[in-house]
Amino acid sequence: xxxxxxxxxxxxxxxxxxxxxxxxxxxxxxxxxxxxxxxxxxxxxxxxxxxxxxxxxxxxxxxxxxxxxxxxxxxxxxxxxxxxxxxxxxxxxxxxxxxxxxxxxxxxxxxxxxxxxxxxxxxxxxxxxxxxxxxxxxxxxxxxxxxxxxxxxxxxxxxxxxxxxxxxxxxxxxxxxxxxxxxxxxxxxxxxxxxxxxxxxxxxxxxxxxxxxxxxxxxxxxxxxxxxxxxxxxxxxxxxxxxxxxxxxxxxxxxxxxxxxxxxxxxxxxxxxxxxxxxxxxxxxxxxxxxxxxxxxxxxxxxxxxxxxxxxxxxxxxxxxxxxxxxxxxxxxxxxxxxxxxxxxxxxxxxxxxxxxxxxxxxxxxxxxxxxxxxxxxxxxxxxxxxxxxxxxxxxxxxxxxxxxx
Amino acid sequence: xxxxxxxxxxxxxxxxxxxxxxxxxxxxxxxxxxxxxxxxxxxxxxxxxxxxxxxxxxxxxxxxxxxxxxxxxxxxxxxxxxxxxxxxxxxxxxxxxxxxxxxxxxxxx
Numbered sequence: 001x002x003x004x005x006x007x008x009x010x011x012x013x014x015x016x017x018x019x020x021x022x023x024x025x026x027x028x029x030x031x032x033x034x035x036x037x038x039x040x041x042x043x044x045x046x047x048x049x050x051x052x053x054x055x056x057x058x059x060x061x062x063x064x065x066x067x068x069x070x071x072x073x074x075x076x077x078x079x080x081x082x083x084x085x086x087x088x089x090x091x092x093x094x095x096x097x098x099x100x101x102x103x104x105x106x107x108x109x110x111x112x113x114x115x116x117x118x119x120x121x122x123x124x125x126x127x128x129x130x131x132x133x134x135x136x137x138x139x140x141x142x143x144x145x146x147x148x149x150x151x152x153x154x155x156x157x158x159x160x161x162x163x164x165x166x167x168x169x170x171x172x173x174x175x176x177x178x179x180x181x182x183x184x185x186x187x188x189x190x191x192x193x194x195x196x197x198x199x200x201x202x203x204x205x206x207x208x209x210x211x212x213x214x215x216x217x218x219x220x221x222x223x224x225x226x227x228x229x230x231x232x233x234x235x236x237x238x239x240x241x242x243x244x245x246x247x248x249x250x251x252x253x254x255x256x257x258x259x260x261x262x263x264x265x266x267x268x269x270x271x272x273x274x275x276x277x278x279x280x281x282x283x284x285x286x287x288x289x290x291x292x293x294x295x296x297x298x299x300x301x302x303x304x305x306x307x308x309x310x311x312x313x314x315x316x317x318x319x320x321x322x323x324x325x326x327x328x329x330x331x332x333x334x335x336x337x338x339x340x341x342x343x344x345x346x347x348x349x350x351x352x353x354x355x356x357x358x359x360x361x362x363x364x365x366x367x368x369x370x371x372x373x374x375x376x377x378x379x380x381x382x383x384x385x386x387x388x389x390x391x392x393x394x395x396x397x398x399x400x401x402x403x404x405x406x
Numbered sequence: 407x408x409x410x411x412x413x414x415x416x417x418x419x420x421x422x423x424x425x426x427x428x429x430x431x432x433x434x435x436x437x438x439x440x441x442x443x444x445x446x447x448x449x450x451x452x453x454x455x456x457x458x459x460x461x462x463x464x465x466x467x468x469x470x471x472x473x474x475x476x477x478x479x480x481x482x483x484x485x486x487x488x489x490x491x492x493x494x495x496x497x498x499x500x501x502x503x504x505x506x507x508x509x510x511x512x513x514x515x
Contacts, residue, residue: 144410144411144414145410151414152414154410154411155417159415163422171426174434179437182442183445186448187448190447190451191444198440205486275441282434285489286433286434286436286489290432294428296418
């Protein structure tokens with residue numbers, strides 16, 4: 001096996017690993033509110049979400065080869081053939097992608113351990129930015145767009161990160177306020193069962209949209225790596241096995257269920273009732289769908305969190321735990337630079353050893369770190385059995401490393 | 407740099423405005439219609455189902471409420487189906503036209 005092939009295999013495995021973390025990190029975006037209100041049993045909720053993600057991933061046949069281009073100048077999208085399109089040598093690109101993916105995975109697992117719903121897209125982009133700066137310098141990063149569409153770090157990451165939770169929160173808050181005005185005085189037996197059905201429907205829609213949006217990022221990364229090694233030449237399609245493996249990876253991750261994050265979103269932020277769940281998931285679905293149609297890149301995590309906060313604000317008398325929201329906000333701010341630092345460090349480590357050996361070393365470091373974080377999580381396990389426990393009782397747990405969630 | 411930054415802010419703002427309007431209609435409007443449907447259902451069932459808010463005492467059932475509820479739920483169902491078709495269509499690189507009530511999938515222009 002040549003050095004390049006070995007690295008390619010590691011890139012593919014790491015990319016699927018990232019896709020898997022993307023799945024469990026984001027289960028809560030769609031299902032946290034339904035689990036919290038009891039509209040769905042926890043196991044049933046993650047199963048539905050996994051199936052919808054799988055279906056969604058297969059529905060996304062649009063080619064996301066340029067996904068890395070949002071932040072890294074790797075690809076000339078005006079080129080007509082795949083080999084001409086690369087603006088950096090294939091081995092350089094492989095090294096950047098591998099280090100970037102590791103940065104994304106490490107940050108995703110750390111935030112999962114802390115129960116923080118941070119953006120998987122930001123983690124991936126952050127890792128790629130860090131690896132690119134280390135490899136190509138500051139000018140290798142696509143900081144701003146070309147004036148035709150919002151692009152680059154500013155247009156595709158920073159602005160949406162600020163704007164999308166606000167928009168989602170406004171929509172969810174408005175929906176919540178309207179719903180509670182409309183159902184004043186209606187007997188609980190009508191509102192409870194009715195809104196629970198509404199929750200199941202809207203949460204499924206969010207899961208489907210998530211599958212189409214997020215799985216194709218990994219599909220794009222893997223296909224880019226294949227192009228970089230000359231194993232794929234089409235710019236308008238992706239190999240079927242790539243689509244299949246990415247769809248299965250994100251669905252499997254979703255099914256595992258990021259219970260720590262589900263708990264924070266469903267119980268930690270706001271105490272949610274069924275009508276609020278409907279308002280939150282409707283707002284999330286609408287914002288994600290409208291944005292993807294209008295080419296406004298955003299993170300489903302930011303939207304879902306904004307929606308849940310908004311539904312807490314829209315219901316008179318509802319309590320929003322701003323301390324939890326603040327922790328999440330700090331997590332969001334740190335995601336990009338933290339993943340970038342890991343990505344840059346990984347690239348530097350790999351560069352010491354050369355492409356093939358370096359890739360193996362990086363992969364080994366990833367395995368050790370991921371193993372450690374997983375072992376750490378077993379000390380305070382969160383699962384289907386305790387995901388809905390009262391929030392306050394666990395925050396006092398002496399075993400909790402950060403003194404808050406999980 | 408600052409010019410390009412300004413472009414990004416302007417372009418993002420333009421897209422964001424449309425996202426907000428569309429999301430308010432679908433993301434807050436449809437749940438409100440759904441809530442109206444539930445209220446109608448309760449009104450149709452009569453008895454103790456609805457009190458207070460309307461200013462009238464609890465009344466006996468009303469078939470109009472049930473019919474109204476069905477119509478309102480159909481509106482919501484239409485919205486969800488349209489949303490699903492939309493996800494699928496845009497995933498397949500197609501555009502979708504709502505010009506004929508029934509969502510029509512067209513090739514992306």
